[in-house]
Amino acid sequence: MKKLLVSVSVAIAAAGLIGTAAPAQAAEHVTPRNVSTASYHAAKESVAQQNARRMAASYLKTMPFSRTGLIDQLEYEGFTTKLATYGVDKQHANWNYQAARMAKSYLRTMPFSRQGLIDQLEYEGFTTAQATYGVKKAGL
Structure with missing residues (x-):
């Protein structure tokens, strides 16, 4: 199976991030609610x-x-x-968590053997340990 490279517009649309944000207040030291504190740091x-x-x-x-x-x-x-x-x-x-998410996602759309899913996750760029963790968390 080939990797899928997704355009940013598709990902942003899927995340519901397209739209207009409310203007920030002009008062000093006010952090807009839609902007994380990390961006200020x-x-x-x-x-x-x-x-x-x-x-x-x-x-x-x-x-x-x-x-x-x-x-x-x-x-x-x-x-x-x-x-x-x-x-x-x-x-x-947490790349183990990401591997588990991807394993579950694959299993929702198609059947895999345990080793076949590990191989697929490794193809997607996960380490063997991450892929094995993800497959186990997905129930295989």
Whole structure:
């Protein structure tokens, strides 16, 4: 099975992030509710780093990815390898959890043998340990 590289517009639409945000209040020290506190602490990040971090977060909210799969996806979206890696690593994602999400997702759409699903997850970029964990959590 081949990897699917998804366009950012599809992922953002699926995450329900398309639309207009309410304007922020003009008062000092007011944090808009739709902006995470992390973005305020990211002042030392370049705009490109912020974008890579935010896009990686958006993808992880929408669908499961392996670390390398998410880096590949961000590169597909036009980020350099360095920026894509930065954005992905800033997520501090639990890759075992992501493997379990992907395993469950595959099993909802098609049957797999235990080894076949491990192989598929490894193809998606998970380590053998992550893939095995994910398959076990999915019930195989």
